[in-house]
Amino acid sequence: MEEMKVRKNQIIELSIKDLVDKFIAAQDVAKSSRQIYQRELRQFINWLESTDRIETLNSLAREDILQYKRDLIKSQMSSYTISSYITVVRKFFQWLESEKIYPNITQNIKGMKKPKGHKKNCLTxxxxxxxxxxxxxxxxxxxxxxxxxxxxxxxxxxxxxxxxxxxxxxxxxxxxxxxxxxxxxxxxxxxxxxxxxxxxxxxxxxxxxxxxxxxxxxxxxxxxxxxxxxxxxxxxxxxxxxxxxxxxxxxxxxxxxxxxxxxxxxxxxxxxxxxxxxxxxxxxxxxxxxxxxxxxxxxxxxxxxxxxxxx
Structure with missing residues (x-):
């Protein structure tokens, strides 16, 4: 825990954008997936900035991630889109914890339930x-x-x-x-x-x-x-x-x-x-x-x- 507390300060020394870049560079995924991660984490960064949480990033907690999820729901995005955004944020904090930079505050935060059936109609x-x-x-x-x-x-x-x-x-x-x-x-x-x-x-x-x-x-x-x-x-x-x-x-x-x-x-x-x-x-x-x-x-x-x- 002491090591985590010391290294937690890295999230202040490095900007959130720098950390996102490092996270994406560390992922063994296709180029198209990297682009999706970049786009969806940009959404998260924009939310942090719009709610002034980027100024207190070092004290970001699980409740903040839950609020992010609630705000995504309010925006009337599809359940698929919301789940995708939450999944990428989870991956990001899992990586931060693995690098001993910041604790994983997204544990047990779920995505949205997939709707039954399909959203689009078939043609006759x-x-x-x-x-x-x-x-x-x-x-x-x-x-x-x-x-x-x-x-x-x-x-x-x-x-x-x-x-x-x-x-x-x-x-x-x-x-x-x-x-x-x-x-x-x-x-x-x-x-x-x-x-x-x-x-x-x-x-x-x-x-x-x-x-x-x-x-x-x-x-x-x-x-x-x-x-x-x-x-x-x-x-x-x-x-x-x-x-x-x-x-x-x-x-x-x-x-x-x-x-x-x-x-x-x-x-x-x-x-x-x-x-x-x-x-x-x-x-x-x-x-x-x-x-x-x-x-x-x-x-x-x-x-x-x-x-x-x-x-």
């Missing part, structure tokens, strides 16, 4: 067809947008995965076209989704319309605006494209977004008879329990006890 098959039919494919933007929407709803890819894809990532595996991807939290393109003929053809049509010789290292989906021509679409741009298509068919609520297409693909795969293992592989869920949520939700609706009530 009719809605998917209406959305695809609403896209004007006479120009490059239309061909691209059609290919993206169609790809998402047939593979369950995340927007970040689509943004990372290059032309050369379309390959053949056992006579089957596949798309190699860099999954969530991964450092390399070491996973793939299957490209059925229906998923591949719009992509081929779009690439053919781009013309010229397209290098394998070029982004699969690019901007065709004068300002950013040739640059790969960002996740924000992809989300905006999908949101625009959904709005076009009247699905203009927060319950529908690009992530809805991922939920839709997984749900349709299960309805089509895919096994748990097959669905988990397509969705790239690390834990089968995550995949099981989809099965549970479908069974709950299709076999609901309420349907047995006869009045």
């Amino acid at each position: 098959v009719d809605q998917i067809r209406e959305a695809l039919n609403s896209i004007n494919r006479e120009d490059l933007n239309g061909k691209r947008n059609y290919a993206i929407f169609n790809l998402l709803v047939r593979t369950g890819l995340r927007t970040v995965e689509v943004a990372r894809v290059n032309v050369g990532d379309i390959r053949q595996k056992s006579d089957q076209a596949v798309l190699y991807i860099q999954g969530k939290g991964r450092d390399q393109k070491d996973d793939f989704v299957i490209l059925t003929k229906e998923a591949l053809k719009p992509i081929r049509d779009y690439l053919a319309a781009r013309g010229d010789i397209i290098g394998e290292q070029e982004p699969l989906f690019i901007s065709h605006s004068n300002r950013n021509y040739g640059k790969g679409l960002t996740t924000r741009s992809i989300r905006r494209v999908i949101k625009g298509i959904l709005k076009e068919i009247g699905l203009n609520t927060t319950r529908y977004s690009a992530h809805s297409l991922r939920h839709t693909a997984i749900t349709l795969a299960i309805k089509g008879g895919a096994s748990l293992q097959q669905t988990q592989a397509m969705a790239r869920h690390s834990d089968p329990k995550t995949t099981m949520i989809y099965y549970h939700n479908l069974n709950r609706v299709e076999e609901g006890a309420e349907k047995k009530i006869k009045i």
